[in-house]
Amino acid sequence: MITSLSTEELIEYIGHQLDTFFPDKKKLKGEDIKKAISLGLERTEHCFKHVALPAYFNGGETKFSHLHSDQYSQFLYYFSNSLWKISENKEICDKITQLNKFLNGMFWSYKGELPDIFILIHPVGTVIGNAVYSDFLVVLQNVTINTNSDEHGNPAPTLGRGLFLGAGAKIIGGKPVGDRVSIGVDALVYKQEIKDDSVVFRGRSGAIEIEQRKKGKCMAQTFFNVEIK
Secondary structure (H helix, E strand, O other): OEEOOOHHHHHHHHHHHHHHHOOOOOOOOOHHHHHHHHHHHHHHHHHHOOEOOHHHEEOOEEEEOOOOHHHHHHHHHHHHHHHHHHHOOHHHHHHHHHHHHHHHOOEEOOOOOOOOOEEEOOOOOOEEOOOEOOOOEEEOOOOEEOOEEOOOOOEEOEEOOOOEEOOOOEEEOOOOEOOOOEEOOOOEEEOOOEOOOEEEEEOOOOOEEEEEOOOOOOHHHHHEOOOOO
């Protein structure tokens, strides 16, 4: 993967950002940090090689830029989630979560299990809760996914492959959402199960409507270079 900064430069860069926002004189250092950065970059590369957008490639090779805010937010998630799994370094993980809020105006949790393959598209105002996620997730701005649990206390809702969440889309409650579902602008799914290949949208009257997808490919397919089955 082509990266705008080397691993060492990336650690230094993130360290300077943390020093600016959290001037407690505690430096970003340690073997767990190095391992988590490396693993975070590996996970970023694996994700980005499935993305079809031009900004994620250069001459056919996967590309990551620390100055591309969507890409950087995803990397910060992979880094903090990896760090939590490696050493449960809560102090740094908490700082990285807040750093993402400051820089990108959105929230995800380092303890949450976002999928291996997903993409954020200008996700300002978005809150991604600790649901059960699947690959080929697409998240735009002002999206809300709540943190919930099922009747057995397990994380919920379960969200299927190829889920597209348009601007202002919301999923509230613990009911499952199927594969290749598109939830349109300002559409709310509230405690309702959504079947595979459904399109959820707010009609002209303002009411939420659900239809079976008519197009051959789901909306999320636009963003990825492999078929979403």
